[in-house]
Amino acid sequence: MSSSKLLVRGGEVYDHDGDVHKPQARDILIEGGDIVAVGKDLAAGAAEVIDARGKLVIPGLINAHYHSHDTLCRGLFEELPLEMWLLYTLPLGANRSREEVRARTLVGALESVRCGITCVQDMLGLIPLDDASTDVVIDAYREIGLRVVFSPMVWDVPPIAMVRHKDDLPADVQEMLGTTGRPIRDQLDYLEHQLRRHPAGGTLHWALAPFAPQRCTPAMLQGCAELGAKHDLPIYTHVYETRGQVLIAREQFVDHGGSLISYMENNGLLGPRLNIVHSVWISRAEMDRMAAADAGIVLNHLSNMKLKSGVAPVCDLREAGVRIGLGCDNCSGSDVQSVFQAMKMFCLLSAVSEPEPGPALAHEVLRHATLGNARTAGLAGKLGAIKPGHKADLVLIDLNDTAYLPYNSAARQLVYTEAGRGVASVIVDGRVVMQDRKVTTIDEDALRREVESLMRHFIADYDAVVESRKRALPFMLDAHRKVWAADIGMNRFIDRTRR
Numbered sequence: 332m333s334s335s336k337l338l339v340r341g342g343e344v345y346d347h348d349g350d351v352h353k354p355q356a357r358d359i360l361i362e363g364g365d366i367v368a369v370g371k372d373l374a375a376g377a378a379e380v381i382d383a384r385g386k387l388v389i390p391g392l393i394n395a396h397y398h399s400h401d402t403l404c405r406g407l408f409e410e411l412p413l414e415m416w417l418l419y420t421l422p423l424g425a426n427r428s429r430e431e432v433r434a435r436t437l438v439g440a441l442e443s444v445r446c447g448i449t450c451v452q453d454m455l456g457l458i459p460l461d462d463a464s465t466d467v468v469i470d471a472y473r474e475i476g477l478r479v480v481f482s483p484m485v486w487d488v489p490p491i492a493m494v495r496h497k498d499d500l501p502a503d504v505q506e507m508l509g510t511t512g513r514p515i516r517d518q519l520d521y522l523e524h525q526l527r528r529h530p531a532g533g534t535l536h537w538a539l540a541p542f543a544p545q546r547c548t549p550a551m552l553q554g555c556a557e558l559g560a561k562h563d564l565p566i567y568t569h570v571y572e573t574r575g576q577v578l579i580a581r582e583q584f585v586d587h588g589g590s591l592i593s594y595m596e597n598n599g600l601l602g603p604r605l606n607i608v609h610s611v612w613i614s615r616a617e618m619d620r621m622a623a624a625d626a627g628i629v630l631n632h633l634s635n636m637k638l639k640s641g642v643a644p645v646c647d648l649r650e651a652g653v654r655i656g657l658g659c660d661n662c663s664g665s666d667v668q669s670v671f672q673a674m675k676m677f678c679l680l681s682a683v684s685e686p687e688p689g690p691a692l693a694h695e696v697l698r699h700a701t702l703g704n705a706r707t708a709g710l711a712g713k714l715g716a717i718k719p720g721h722k723a724d725l726v727l728i729d730l731n732d733t734a735y736l737p738y739n740s741a742a743r744q745l746v747y748t749e750a751g752r753g754v755a756s757v758i759v760d761g762r763v764v765m766q767d768r769k770v771t772t773i774d775e776d777a778l779r780r781e782v783e784s785l786m787r788h789f790i791a792d793y794d795a796v797v798e799s800r801k802r803a804l805p806f807m808l809d810a811h812r813k814v815w816a817a818d819i820g821m822n823r824f825i826d827r828t829r830r
């Protein structure tokens with residue numbers, strides 16, 4: 332939190348409840364980390380003044396699903412479906428040096444800031460789960476000044492359990508995929524220990540992240556539900572990302588009606604704290620139950636399409652009234668941290684999913700990416716709008732960029748036209764982290780040199796991982812094809828022309 336006063340003078344201030352096409356020029360007075368007044372001709376007093384004339388001022392964008400563990404893998408993968416891609420990206424994020432963990436955290440955070448993101452939900456695959464690794468990540472976020480909702484992932488069911496018909500695989504391939512679980516108590520104790528060591532405050536917030544329901548035993552899910560209630564924390568978990576996960580639900584969770592939503596409900600997780608990530612293959616009945624429980628869904632269209640998972644049912648989700656958030660997901664699975672791209676994709680997929688004229692509309696998806704994403708993190712009323720009492724997380728967009736030539740609608744041009752070029756200045760918690768396109772908190776050139784140096788070792792490790800996975804690939808491909816041959820009663824791909 333900044334202790335000084337700041338006056339953002341004369342920008343067009345985006346108001347979700349005002350004119351979303353032509354916002355009014357307003358001043359924004361900031362004290363410490365908070366917005367204290369929004370109005371015309373506010374007195375500057377002792378405040379530092381930022382001239383925002385010619386700028387559109389929007390609430391900081393929030394990325395409600397992100398993993399910082401694979402930022403250095405950006406651009407390494409294409410073609411692979413999710414289950415095969417995971418074979419590479421997870422090992423490349425584990426047991427890395429502290430220098431690398433710091434650098435990769437800063438790389439993703441830097442991209443986020445430059446793209447107008449002021450808060451990320453980092454569902455981090457942190458290995459090892461220890462004090463030193465945790466400190467490196469939290470320190471990196473504090474250094475650059477990005478707000479983080481931090482949730483190291485926990486799980487106790489071995490990865491091999493996620494492969495259908497796993498007994499058909501040779502023993503060495505099973506071993507490679509992972510046949511050991513992790514102790515529940517150690518992981519939950521680790522989380523409680525970190526909550527005590529680093530209490531939430533300023534730009535640090537906590538969440539819980541059981542990896543996925545099928546990667547957790549009932550005891551682990553119950554432990555997360557108890558921890559969430561005890562510390563008032565939001566919960567994020569991956570659900571129904573791929574068709575294979577639907578089949579696992581139907582085949583392995585018969586006691587819960589074949590539904591991962593029921594499995595979570597039966598273990599105390601379904602409720603207002605819960606956000607399920609992806610939900611490409613959720614059924615309509617399950618959506619209705621999510622809506623009734625005030626549980627949310629965080630959509631990640633970009634990675635779902637790149638990893639061949641499918642297309643989330645946006646129109647049905649809107650109709651069911653589920654609260655919606657948006658994420659950008661992994662740096663090697665989408666491979667970009669751009670809420671602008673995520674918002675545009677949401678509207679485009681809504682458009683091709685429903686041929687009748689109508690929503691989703693640009694100003695609606697802007698709400699999802701700000702207010703909706705704030706709600707996922709339990710930060711409703713604090714983030715997502717430019718109002719007194721809200722945190723001072725703001726993005727100044729340069730209206731001289733060609734994206735606004737001519738300038739007809741703030742909401743539509745932010746969603747359909749803005750590529751990130753217009754992001755000029757970024758304020759997080761009252762601290763200016765980027766001013767006139769210069770990041771003020773870290774030495775960007777030094778980070779670039781550091782990453783270049785780290786990449787020599789990283790690429791050698793990548794080559795070794797690729798080599799070690801060769802033996803498993805044919806088996807994974809076979810399993811993948813069997814999944815796609817199975818009828819799950821849903822089809823969420825734009826049909827390929829059959830010859």
Ligand SMILES: [Zn+2]
Pocket residue numbers: 396397398454569608660661
């Ligand atoms: Zn994810």
